[in-house]
Amino acid sequence: MLSDGREPSPVVGFVAYSCKCKYLMPTRLTMQLSGNGPARNRALPVVELASDQGTEQARPWPRIAVLGAGHSGPAIARAAVEAGYQVAIAASGDPERISLIAQVLVPGAEPRWAADAVADADVVILAIPIHKFAAFDPALVAGKLVVDVMNYWPPVDGVQAMFEDRQRGSSDIVQERLAESTVVKTLNHLGYHELDEQRRPEGSPERRALGVAGDDPEAVEVVAEIIERIGFDTVRLDSLRAGRLLDAGGAVFGASLRRAEFERAVRAEAA
Numbered sequence: 269m270l271s272d273g274r275e276p277s278p279v280v281g282f283v284a285y286s287c288k289c290k291y292l293m294p295t296r297l298t299m300q301l302s303g304n305g306p307a308r309n310r311a312l313p314v315v316e317l318a319s320d321q322g323t324e325q326a327r328p329w330p331r332i333a334v335l336g337a338g339h340s341g342p343a344i345a346r347a348a349v350e351a352g353y354q355v356a357i358a359a360s361g362d363p364e365r366i367s368l369i370a371q372v373l374v375p376g377a378e379p380r381w382a383a384d385a386v387a388d389a390d391v392v393i394l395a396i397p398i399h400k401f402a403a404f405d406p407a408l409v410a411g412k413l414v415v416d417v418m419n420y421w422p423p424v425d426g427v428q429a430m431f432e433d434r435q436r437g438s439s440d441i442v443q444e445r446l447a448e449s450t451v452v453k454t455l456n457h458l459g460y461h462e463l464d465e466q467r468r469p470e471g472s473p474e475r476r477a478l479g480v481a482g483d484d485p486e487a488v489e490v491v492a493e494i495i496e497r498i499g500f501d502t503v504r505l506d507s508l509r510a511g512r513l514l515d516a517g518g519a520v521f522g523a524s525l526r527r528a529e530f531e532r533a534v535r536a537e538a539a
């Protein structure tokens with residue numbers, strides 16, 4: 269309130285991003301109307317404008333599409349929403365079918381058709397059963413950074429000829445098929461419930477480490493940042509080939525390890 273009794277006009281703040289990361293959509297200029305008085309504590313409207321100008325700041329947060337609304341998809345989406353990401357979630361069909369799941373399990377995430385969710389996303393999280401992957405259309409995610417959280421587990425998935433080459437990790441094979449996408453492997457080696465139970469703030473002595481593997485360092489960086497913001501330390505592996513160490517049956521699969529322990533475990537297994 270001003271001394272003459274009037275409410276001050278809203279403050280208009282501009283945050284300009286100049287993003288050089290190839291995995292994030294073109295530069296966005298975010299204008300936030302910061303209300304005063306009674307509006308101060310309400311959610312603030314954000315208007316996004318295309319712009320080529322602006323001072324360089326921190327990288328904008330990627331928009332995330334989660335494909336899969338079973339066990340792991342909603343847990344990942346919830347962690348991302350709670351960390352502050354814009355998240356859409358999709359299953360294999362009409363978003364109406366997952367609207368209750370989204371409302372109850374992932375408030376804040378938007379249920380969408382898969383194609384719409386992917387089109388507006390910078391990062392696509394592939395959380396579908398691997399036995400559905402052969403029927404998954406690679407064109408859907410062409411040009412996108414894809415996070416592969418899938419595991420090949422024959423007792424659950426049945427024998428899938430595509431993934432039977434045990435000399436290769438499953439994400440290597442996923443990358444081969446998604447040739448127009450950049451694949452990063454992570455989140456496959458913890459249980460969906462652990463995503464809620466084991467998230468911790470940075471610096472917490474209990475914070476669990478997760479591996480993040482990929483052939484493209486910039487993509488690994490983008491994904492590692494997401495993992496760290498949702499509440500885990502990261503250990504980066506510099507190839508999808510090395511990502512085999514995260515596969516089911518490996519030393520770190522299902523193991524709740526701090527970063528130093530995780531590094532020791534993967535080093536020992538790689539030796």
Ligand SMILES: NC(=O)c1ccc[n+]([C@@H]2O[C@H](COP(=O)([O-])OP(=O)(O)OC[C@H]3O[C@@H](n4cnc5c(N)ncnc54)[C@H](OP(=O)(O)O)[C@@H]3O)[C@@H](O)[C@H]2O)c1
Pocket residue numbers: 335336337338339340341358359360361382394395396397398400403404417418419420455456457458459460461
């Ligand atoms: N469960 C875990 O704790 C866990 C942990 C780490 C990793 N993972 C991995 O995550 C993946 C999913 O596991 P889950 O346990 O969450 O499976 P789930 O409970 O069976 O859920 C699978 C989901 O994928 C959706 N789906 C299938 N095909 C799709 C497509 N083409 N596009 C979009 N959505 C599609 C299904 O939707 P519809 O019903 O509409 O077909 C369903 O919502 C598996 O590869 C698993 O190995 C699981």
